[in-house]
Amino acid sequence: MSVKQALLALLEQGPKYGYQLRTEFEERTGSTWPLNIGQVYTTLSRLERDGLVVAGGDDGEGHVVYRTTEAGRAEVDAWFGSPVPRDQPPPRDELAIKLAIAISSPDVDVEYVIQQQRTATMRALQEHTRLKRSGRAARPEAPEDLAWSLVLDALVFEAEAEIRWLDHCEARLARLATTGGGTHS
Amino acid sequence: MTARQQHALLALTHVSRVHGTGATEVRALRDVSFEVAPGELVALMGPSGSGKSTLLHVAGGLDQPTGGSVAVDGTDLSSLGQAERARLRRTTIGYVFQDFNLIPALTAEENVALPGELHGLRSGEAREAARAALAELGVADLADRFPDDLSGGQQQRVAIARAVAGERRLILADEPTGALDTSTGEQILRLLRERCDAGAAGVLVTHEARHAAWADRVVFLRDGVVVDEADAGLTGLAGMTGAR
Ligand SMILES: Nc1ncnc2c1ncn2[C@@H]1O[C@H](COP(=O)(O)OP(=O)(O)O)[C@@H](O)[C@H]1O
Ligand SMILES: [Mg+2]
Numbered sequence: 001m002s003v004k005q006a007l008l009a010l011l012e013q014g015p016k017y018g019y020q021l022r023t024e025f026e027e028r029t030g031s032t033w034p035l036n037i038g039q040v041y042t043t044l045s046r047l048e049r050d051g052l053v054v055a056g057g058d059d060g061e062g063h064v065v066y067r068t069t070e071a072g073r074a075e076v077d078a079w080f081g082s083p084v085p086r087d088q089p090p091p092r093d094e095l096a097i098k099l100a101i102a103i104s105s106p107d108v109d110v111e112y113v114i115q116q117q118r119t120a121t122m123r124a125l126q127e128h129t130r131l132k133r134s135g136r137a138a139r140p141e142a143p144e145d146l147a148w149s150l151v152l153d154a155l156v157f158e159a160e161a162e163i164r165w166l167d168h169c170e171a172r173l174a175r176l177a178t179t180g181g182g183t184h185s
Numbered sequence: 186m187t188a189r190q191q192h193a194l195l196a197l198t199h200v201s202r203v204h205g206t207g208a209t210e211v212r213a214l215r216d217v218s219f220e221v222a223p224g225e226l227v228a229l230m231g232p233s234g235s236g237k238s239t240l241l242h243v244a245g246g247l248d249q250p251t252g253g254s255v256a257v258d259g260t261d262l263s264s265l266g267q268a269e270r271a272r273l274r275r276t277t278i279g280y281v282f283q284d285f286n287l288i289p290a291l292t293a294e295e296n297v298a299l300p301g302e303l304h305g306l307r308s309g310e311a312r313e314a315a316r317a318a319l320a321e322l323g324v325a326d327l328a329d330r331f332p333d334d335l336s337g338g339q340q341q342r343v344a345i346a347r348a349v350a351g352e353r354r355l356i357l358a359d360e361p362t363g364a365l366d367t368s369t370g371e372q373i374l375r376l377l378r379e380r381c382d383a384g385a386a387g388v389l390v391t392h393e394a395r396h397a398a399w400a401d402r403v404v405f406l407r408d409g410v411v412v413d414e415a416d417a418g419l420t421g422l423a424g425m426t427g428a429r
Contacts (some may be wrong), residue, residue, distance in 0.1 A: 072361075115405065117402075118413075119405070119413050121394075122394060122403050122415035124394070125397075125398040126398045126403070126415065129399055133375070133399070156395060158396070167232070171232065174232075
């Protein structure tokens with residue numbers, strides 16, 4: 001998760017101080033990925049060191065306000081103008097690894113492993129759905145509300161894909177069992 | 186779960202259902218117990234053939250269990266005669282059939298109004314409730330069409346309108362979003378959720394995890410057995426043996 005680029009892009013919309021940046025980030029993402037204020041200031045000082053932002057004095061109430069530089073704006077353009085890299089090989093997926101090993105382990109009840117995960121993922125999906133249908137994500141009016149609602153959709157799709165994959169694994173295993181092939185002899 | 190401390194609107198107790206006998210015997214449900222309280226929406230998931238439709242039929246009094254008992258609103262269905270059971274189905278229970286089950290000779294509005302009319306509502310009243318339900322499902326303009334002139338998704342919405350028209354206290358829906366696109370599907374879930382939030386009890390059979398997630402509880406069936414339940418905050422893997 002690139003906090004650096006996200007904060008830089010928020011700053012490009014107008015000068016802000018640290019707490020404001022954190023609030024705006026969390027408004028758009030519904031505190032799904034909470035930022036601590038220390039992390040915000042560390043990021044800001046790195047951005048400043050790299051010449052992407054400048055600390056532009058005080059807002060009259062003692063807050064140090066940051067704004068983007070020319071180089072910072074170019075960095076934001078480059079971020080929006082390129083895809084998020086998809087690493088090859090992809091990051092390790094613990095569930096895929098766990099199932100791959102479970103299937104080849106004679107003493108593991110793979111059905112149980114699958115069902116237990118399905119229940120846990122379903123519970124997460126229920127929670128995302130509860131957030132989606134209540135509060136400001138349910139009837140988004142401001143762009144920040146819509147942004148959060150779409151972040152929730154991303155989590156919903158991700159959980160759904162995992163459950164669908166678990167169903168698929170279970171069906172494949174069941175078919176293997178009925179056609180006489182066992183996972184172990 | 187406060188909802189479940191109230192008395193259950195639907196209670197299945199040690200229900201089993203065996204189809205056929207001898208070599209062709211199929212045990213569609215084995216010792217299934219669960220309850221649904223007013224205000225609760227329960228989703229039922231499981232692979233094809235796991236007994237979901239059988240469970241819903243039994244819960245709605247459309248089929249009788251071969252073992253155990255089913256109570257709706259405190260009344261054991263086996264204590265009711267044919268006529269009383271039919272009355273319960275027209276007044277208390279709204280049923281969305283997997284294959285819609287619309288009557289081809291009746292218009293959409295007549296189909297939706299039929300249970301109310303059979304129950305003795307004045308025709309005007311039943312028609313008004315039918316139009317309101319069709320409007321709620323976004324198909325008011327199809328009121329005068331016959332089922333054969335409707336697409337699958339349109340028939341499905343008419344079938345749902347029929348199940349929610351009037352004041353049904355138990356809504357049983359068998360894959361009600363199967364023929365619908367994703368945004369219409371979500372609209373149906375919103376509607377079911379609203380009915381349950383307003384006090385109805387609901388059971389929803391679905392293949393879509395995204396739709397099941399609207400429920401308060403998700404019950405997983407496999408080979409006629411409840412294998413697990415996902416319930417905000419509760420853990421449990423009843424009936425499963427566990428990894429070693
Ligand atoms: N009327 C029937 N006669 C014989 N077997 C049936 C009948 N209805 C359902 N079954 C069997 O009972 C099992 C459960 O079916 P069903 O409840 O339709 O499952 P699902 O809705 O989960 O796909 C299946 O094996 C099915 O073949
Ligand atoms: Mg079925």
